[in-house]
Amino acid sequence: MKLIYTGKTKNVYALEDGNYLLKFKDDVTGEDGKFDPGANTVGLTLEGAGKAGLRLTKFFFEALKEKGIPTHYVDADIEEATMKVKAATVFGEGLEVICRYRAVGSFLRRYGKYAEEGQPLEAFVEVTLKDDARQDPPISEDALDMLGILSKEEYTILKELTKKIGNVVKEELGKKGIELYDIKFEFGRAGETREIILIDEISGGNMRAYKDGKYIEPLELEKLVLGE
Amino acid sequence: MKLIYTGKTKNVYALEDGNYLLKFKDDVTGEDGKFDPGANTVGLTLEGAGKAGLRLTKFFFEALKEKGIPTHYVDADIEEATMKVKAATVFGEGLEVICRYRAVGSFLRRYGKYAEEGQPLEAFVEVTLKDDARQDPPISEDALDMLGILSKEEYTILKELTKKIGNVVKEELGKKGIELYDIKFEFGRAGETREIILIDEISGGNMRAYKDGKYIEPLELEKLVLGE
Numbered sequence: 001m002k003l004i005y006t007g008k009t010k011n012v013y014a015l016e017d018g019n020y021l022l023k024f025k026d027d028v029t030g031e032d033g034k035f036d037p038g039a040n041t042v043g044l045t046l047e048g049a050g051k052a053g054l055r056l057t058k059f060f061f062e063a064l065k066e067k068g069i070p071t072h073y074v075d076a077d078i079e080e081a082t083m084k085v086k087a088a089t090v091f092g093e094g095l096e097v098i099c100r101y102r103a104v105g106s107f108l109r110r111y112g113k114y115a116e117e118g119q120p121l122e123a124f125v126e127v128t129l130k131d132d133a134r135q136d137p138p139i140s141e142d143a144l145d146m147l148g149i150l151s152k153e154e155y156t157i158l159k160e161l162t163k164k165i166g167n168v169v170k171e172e173l174g175k176k177g178i179e180l181y182d183i184k185f186e187f188g189r190a191g192e193t194r195e196i197i198l199i200d201e202i203s204g205g206n207m208r209a210y211k212d213g214k215y216i217e218p219l220e221l222e223k224l225v226l227g228e
Numbered sequence: 229m230k231l232i233y234t235g236k237t238k239n240v241y242a243l244e245d246g247n248y249l250l251k252f253k254d255d256v257t258g259e260d261g262k263f264d265p266g267a268n269t270v271g272l273t274l275e276g277a278g279k280a281g282l283r284l285t286k287f288f289f290e291a292l293k294e295k296g297i298p299t300h301y302v303d304a305d306i307e308e309a310t311m312k313v314k315a316a317t318v319f320g321e322g323l324e325v326i327c328r329y330r331a332v333g334s335f336l337r338r339y340g341k342y343a344e345e346g347q348p349l350e351a352f353v354e355v356t357l358k359d360d361a362r363q364d365p366p367i368s369e370d371a372l373d374m375l376g377i378l379s380k381e382e383y384t385i386l387k388e389l390t391k392k393i394g395n396v397v398k399e400e401l402g403k404k405g406i407e408l409y410d411i412k413f414e415f416g417r418a419g420e421t422r423e424i425i426l427i428d429e430i431s432g433g434n435m436r437a438y439k440d441g442k443y444i445e446p447l448e449l450e451k452l453v454l455g456e
Contacts, residue, residue, distance in 0.1 A: 114375040142352065
């Protein structure tokens, strides 16, 4: 088992069977010791954050599997805080795909002239480049195509998949009286057919979720969704 | 004749016949006394900049008219530095539509991970919101539609018009050995049919033009294109 990538919240190991192992850390993104799913820096370390994130990820990826939505998930070992995944190649050097149900965060910072804070959005999808040095700039379908990152056909698939997955998460949270404001995903191409599949994780660190108008921290989200 | 808007580089007056009069000023956008077509502040005042901008605008708008491309242009009075235009309504509170032939400026600042400085682009179109407070954020076709600023059908028309107009300008400059790197336009809806037409101006202040690898200042551009 060989460490091939050290990420902000996960390490990645290559397995001999061609799959990969993601090791979830207790680090979460944020700034100045405050959690922020949109941040590019590790903001704080929370004991148990890795396992909690993996439990939620396992839960959501298994829910997606039941619905026939393609992901990189193979299985998970909660005690070890590891998830086995299929090999996939990211688009360019990585994209983030955001699905929004409420106008908050970077959406509001950009489009606040036309949107009110918290205004409902209907599974609105946008794509940003993973590029810390350039503050993850938003990028259009045309630019993705022109720069050879993602074809127009792939963009259409990506957008539809994003809405489907966002809606699965929203529905699951809804069952617990939790409202999803926004969520970010990563996708990649897998196998010889270069099928587009969901990669990375789905946990409190990737979304903004609210209950009774109050923001739910990642660790709390895991408890509310999966119980103690 | 009633002053209805004081802009950074032009004032707008309402005429009794329902048309409007644009009065070109000698102010150009920039920062710290340096001209920058992408800037949101008046950077400097150049004597003759208003008339020079109007001369170029007249030249290009008449070239567009000959090709049947719809604009707000009626006529121009160079001595008065005024242009008579048809009434038009901007999209939302105003958009800038950029057509790019080389990767420079804000494109490079955003997508420098995937593009080299000066790399050729084939009339690449992007849209930004006119919003000084939010640094004119780029906005996607989907977001424009969702926020009620521009429909998808209108976006398609806007993009095609932008490429056509950009190519007319590029061709005219090419005749003088000048290369167009990028240019920004404004559009609006006119008349009962809400036809999309080009508004504002086409001058050195709206574009980056180079000759023999050297950037051409707005006043110099007018001289090179129209002669002394």
